Amino acid sequence: MSSVTEPFADNHHDGVAADQLVDEERKNFLLILAAFRLYKTTSMISVDQREMYMNSLSKNHQYLLSKYRESLHKIRDAILTNYQVINVMVKTIDQLFLNDNESTYRDNNGEFGVKVGQNEIERVQVTLKQIARDWSADGEMERQQCYQPIIDEVTRLFPPNDTDVENVRILVPGAGLGRLMYELSYIGYFCEGNEFSLFMLIASNFILNRCLIENEYKLYPYVHQYVNNLNRGDQTRAITFPDVSPTQRPPKKGTMNMVAGDFLEIYKEADYWDCVATCFFIDCANNIVDFIETIYNILKPNGVWVNLGPLLYHYSDVMGEHSIEPTFEDICHIMKQVGFVIEKCATGVRTLYSQNPKSMHKSEYESVFFTCRKSAQKSECNGNSNKQMNGHTK
Numbered sequence: 001m002s003s004v005t006e007p008f009a010d011n012h013h014d015g016v017a018a019d020q021l022v023d024e025e026r027k028n029f030l031l032i033l034a035a036f037r038l039y040k041t042t043s044m045i046s047v048d049q050r051e052m053y054m055n056s057l058s059k060n061h062q063y064l065l066s067k068y069r070e071s072l073h074k075i076r077d078a079i080l081t082n083y084q085v086i087n088v089m090v091k092t093i094d095q096l097f098l099n100d101n102e103s104t105y106r107d108n109n110g111e112f113g114v115k116v117g118q119n120e121i122e123r124v125q126v127t128l129k130q131i132a133r134d135w136s137a138d139g140e141m142e143r144q145q146c147y148q149p150i151i152d153e154v155t156r157l158f159p160p161n162d163t164d165v166e167n168v169r170i171l172v173p174g175a176g177l178g179r180l181m182y183e184l185s186y187i188g189y190f191c192e193g194n195e196f197s198l199f200m201l202i203a204s205n206f207i208l209n210r211c212l213i214e215n216e217y218k219l220y221p222y223v224h225q226y227v228n229n230l231n232r233g234d235q236t237r238a239i240t241f242p243d244v245s246p247t248q249r250p251p252k253k254g255t256m257n258m259v260a261g262d263f264l265e266i267y268k269e270a271d272y273w274d275c276v277a278t279c280f281f282i283d284c285a286n287n288i289v290d291f292i293e294t295i296y297n298i299l300k301p302n303g304v305w306v307n308l309g310p311l312l313y314h315y316s317d318v319m320g321e322h323s324i325e326p327t328f329e330d331i332c333h334i335m336k337q338v339g340f341v342i343e344k345c346a347t348g349v350r351t352l353y354s355q356n357p358k359s360m361h362k363s364e365y366e367s368v369f370f371t372c373r374k375s376a377q378k379s380e381c382n383g384n385s386n387k388q389m390n391g392h393t394k
């Protein structure tokens with residue numbers, strides 16, 4: 001039903017460069033696999049550290065903290081449950097990438113031979129929270145805030161009752177765990193998601209293709225949040241997923257497909273898509289103009305771009321990455337220059353992103369929502385087709 005194209009395969013490069021690219025991709029894959037596999041060890045270390053500190057306290061303080069100590073036991077149990085789910089999830093990668101299996105990536109000692117850093121450890125934890133956002137009852141409110149306005153707009157623009165929906169091609173770049181893509185294809189559209197994070201691709205492959213029963217799996221997505229908990233049980237609150245099983249409730253006529261790789265590298269065919277739907281995506285670029293131009297180029301004349309999200313600019317504070325951070329006002333100006341006609345625009349759209357509903361601290365975005373149309377008249381500004389881009393999956 002849903003397929004993931006190979007992130008390692010690259011037909012655009014040849015010879016030594018292609019070998020290097022494949023090598024880099026394999027190293028990246030290895031790193032992420034190791035991060036998933038080391039989840040239990042790395043997560044337990046932070047519990048151990050707390051327990052060791054507790055043990056160093058006076059007997060009286062230890063007595064006063066006995067309930068807290070009990071909760072550390074529950075945290076360990078929750079980590080073990082998460083680890084079991086991660087193991088099942090990681091098993092499904094065997095068919096994902098070039099038909100390799102995990103043993104291909106282990107050395108003679110059974111080790112992965114890569115150094116997993118704090119960044120990768122945190123991204124495993126983020127993946128767990130992303131599962132709650134996209135595929136659990138807990139994420140329902142976020143999905144209503146973030147995906148429903150996009151779905152409503154797409155169905156307004158391409159009404160399912162009056163349109164041959166299977167022939168409406170919708171692309172969702174930065175698809176994350178694929179819920180928006182799934183919902184659009186469930187309505188009947190031809191919908192393709194695109195994603196370059198292997199954390200997301202491994203988890204979405206598992207949910208979209210391997211989860212057979214609704215709410216079959218239990219996870220503790222907030223177990224790594226040690227702060228801002230009101231009640232002892234909040235950190236070890238479980239969710240079940242998937243709230244809907246895409247294999248049990250597949251799109252009846254729509255097509256669903258997840259394509260792995262960098263949006264800027266993959267999507268070069270001009271005038272192909274009827275609609276591009278982006279949610280919390282456009283601020284993931286080093287240079288947002290590249291995204292705007294690419295979206296313009298790949299849309300058919302009169303095609304529409306529907307977007308919702310903030311301008312967090314993910315690379316803004318990342319060491320070694322370039323970043324520019326145009327305001328929304330700048331972006332509107334750029335979109336018009338490129339050739340878009342802005343048909344709808346709202347600011348201050350209140351949206352949460354992967355927030356723990358029970359936490360004493362939540363951050364909320366006042367997102368922008370817009371619909372713009374590629375003017376039927378071809379613009380000169382669709383010129384990134386010759387550009388060399390770096391990096392595939394991340």
Ligand SMILES: C[S@@+](CC[C@H](N)C(=O)[O-])C[C@H]1O[C@@H](n2cnc3c(N)ncnc32)[C@H](O)[C@@H]1O
Nearest residue numbers: 174175176194195196197261262263279280284
């Ligand atoms: C903030 S997340 C949003 C995910 C999802 N749309 C949601 O609303 O939950 C942005 C996603 O875009 C992906 N992404 C960022 N840049 C990308 C690129 N150039 N090509 C493909 N995916 C990209 C990231 O890996 C990440 O999963």
